[in-house]
Amino acid sequence: MKKNPGNQLSSETLRQEAEALLKNKADAKILELIEEIAFQNQEKTKRADELIIANKELAFQNQEKIKRAAELFVAKEKIAIQEKLIQSEQLYQALVAWSPYATLVHRDMKIVYVNPAAVKLFGATSEHDLLGTLVMRWHHPDYHEIVKERKKKAAEEGIAAPMIESKYFKIDGTLMDLEVQDKPIIYEGLPAILATFIDVTEKRLVEGKLEERLKELQTFYFINQLAERQDLSLTAFYQELVTVQGVDS
Secondary structure, three states, rough: OOOOOHHHHHHHHHHHHHHHHHHHHHHHHHHHHHHHHHHHHHEEEEEEHHHHHHHHHHHHHHHHHHHHHHHHHHHHHHHHHHHHHHHHHHHHHHHHHOOOOOOEEEEEEEEEEEEHHHHHHOOOOOOOHOOOOOOHEEEOOHHHHHHHHHHHHHHHHOOOOOOOEEEEEEOOOOEEEEEEEEEEEEOEEEEEEEEEEEHHHHHHHHHHHHHHHHHHHHHHHHHHHHHOOOOOOOOHHHHHHHHHEEEHH
């Protein structure tokens, strides 16, 4: 039996078409796979970008948390320090309040604190007689320049001024001899000067009387010495006495 060439051609054509169809399907599948891979890569890149952004946001949040934690720590430390300073100042004020030494605190030359001993020393009826007044009001004018220089130096250098003797007035105008020492401090959170006084008025009065008595004794002794001299005339005796009294005066 003879084969039909037309049938062979038709079969070959069908085979080729089939192969082409398969190839087209394969190419389409490959293309589809490529597109799927590309899409997945895009998704991965997108997720990677989102992850990077999320990590940056997390890092920023962590930095903010660390910053807030540091600020909170510093704030707590400041509060603790302030509480210790307040406790220390309260303790110091209690000690000063019960001190037997007259003490006052002044800022910008105005009195802002006096203890009971200072109220008594200045003859005030209460602390309100002294609070708010100028320190210089109670100083004798002869000491104004010295006092200003001492207080300025103490404030600028931050060291205690050495004790000196000065004259002050009481409320009633009575003059006092006081030994005073100035020391820079922090009072109620601001710089101030703490002044402590020792009343030496009675001491100076006693010393003055002793000095006068000593001069009297010296004069008396010298008169006795002159009286024992036989070579002095009465006129010479009086001249010697006048000379001694003039020197002593």
